[in-house]
Amino acid sequence: MTTDLHDKHDTENESETFHPKSTVEKLAERHNAKEPSSRNSNFFISLYHALRGIFLIVIRERNMRFHLGFAFFVLVMGLYLGLNRSEWLWVVIAVFLAVYGEFLNTVVEAVVDLVVERHYHPLAGLVKDVAAGMVLVAVGAELIILALIFQPHVWHYFGIETNFSRFIHRLKG
Numbered sequence: 001m002t003t004d005l006h007d008k009h010d011t012e013n014e015s016e017t018f019h020p021k022s023t024v025e026k027l028a029e030r031h032n033a034k035e036p037s038s039r040n041s042n043f044f045i046s047l048y049h050a051l052r053g054i055f056l057i058v059i060r061e062r063n064m065r066f067h068l069g070f071a072f073f074v075l076v077m078g079l080y081l082g083l084n085r086s087e088w089l090w091v092v093i094a095v096f097l098a099v100y101g102e103f104l105n106t107v108v109e110a111v112v113d114l115v116v117e118r119h120y121h122p123l124a125g126l127v128k129d130v131a132a133g134m135v136l137v138a139v140g141a142e143l144i145i146l147a148l149i150f151q152p153h154v155w156h157y158f159g160i161e162t163n164f165s166r167f168i169h170r171l172k173g
């Protein structure tokens with residue numbers, strides 16, 4: 001079904017190729033630069049490939065660098081404001097939610113580009129838009145969690161006392 005649609009689309013729009021090369025395609029080219037694909041023969045080679053995947057997504061995906069930069073800022077702020085253990089747990093979950101979403105988005109983009117081979121297809125656009133929406137939702141959840149965690153600390157830092165910030169600081173002793 002997908003192949004039929006794809007073939008039909010190709011014959012109808014032979015000259016209609018989409019934008020030159022997406023970020024994920026450049027990522028894939030770099031990833032497979034000189035090596036033929038092969039099965040991983042042991043744990044350390046698998047680990048090396050996984051780490052290379054992380055490294056490549058960080059250097060090639062601007063959004064991922066943004067997420068990591070933001071995560072570093074959150075880390076510094078958390079240390080400065082003295083979050084407790086359970087607050088750190090929520091912060092870690094929030095940050096990883098967005099980072100994980102970006103990983104999934106990149107995978108979806110790569111698979112879509114692989115399937116449509118850079119040809120325009122409304123379904124390809126839809127899938128990419130939905131994947132981008134997923135990242136947006138993850139970032140929204142991240143910001144809500146971070147706001148709930150940091151709000152009483154920031155209020156306290158600026159001397160604004162609310163019942164909630166008083167409660168949090170009573171818990172901290």
Ligand SMILES: Nc1ncnc2c1ncn2[C@@H]1O[C@H](COP(=O)(O)OP(=O)(O)OP(=O)(O)O)[C@@H](O)[C@H]1O
Binds near residue numbers: 120
């Ligand atoms: N093959 C395609 N057919 C139709 N629309 C597409 C296709 N590829 C991309 N689009 C549209 O262009 C948008 C941007 O796609 P693109 O692959 O350039 O992602 P991107 O901008 O590199 O994303 P990111 O910034 O997350 O890496 C998509 O959200 C989608 O709406």
